Amino acid sequence: MSATTFIRCMCVAAGGAWIACGLAGGQVCVLDTRTGQPRAHWRAHDGEVLRLAAVDNNRLLSSGLDQVTALWRVDDGELIAHLKGTTEPVHCLSVYYNELISGTTNNRIGVHTSMDQEASFSSTKLRSDTFKGVLTCMSVLPLNRLLLLGSDNGTISLLC
Structure with missing residues (x-):
């Protein structure tokens, strides 16, 4: 890893055993959080x-400017699956x-029904009358499966 490489995003495993960094160079x-040593690159x-998202202690999701969303094994960086469906770069991921x-x-929300090659994908565009601005962040509220959405103009919306 070069000293001039920029970190664009980070995520932490649910168990706290590792931290993943997404770099500007792809x-x-x-x-490893205990030793600080690289586990994989x-x-x-x-x-x-x-964007990066920890699925569990062994798997990691990444999305890139190349319009690819992929699932990886964290121990060795082996590709598990390319998740097909999106036709534009994904900058919000929630598991x-x-x-x-x-x-x-582009204010498009997509859902993959599972984390494998055969997952079905559906998407919908947020209507401009219900969501103002450009989508910048998103989180799933686990108790009721509602989406909490943030926009570039500071608006926070709850989507049913």
């Missing part, structure tokens, strides 16, 4: 890494059980 680096995307909810700057 690489992902996984660090690999090229994940042709463009910069936009709910075995589903992936994604969001784009």
Whole structure:
């Protein structure tokens, strides 16, 4: 890893055993939190890494400027699956059980029904009369499966 490489995003495993960093050059680096030493380092995307999300203690999701969303094994960086469906860069990722909810700057919310190659994908565009601005962040509220959405103009919305 070069000293001039910019970190674009980070995530922490649920158990706290590792931290993943997404780099501007398209690489992902996984660090052991106990030792600070790298566990794995690999090229994940042709463009910069936009977002990372820990699925569990062994798997990591990444999205990149190259319009690819992928699932990786954290121990060795081996590709598990490319999640097909999105036709634009994904900059919001949220995991709910075995589903992936994604969001784009075009205000499109997508859902992958599972974390594998055969997952079905559906998406919907947020209506401008119900969501003002550009989607910048998103989180699934686990108790009721509602989406909490943030926009570039400071608006926070709850989507049913």
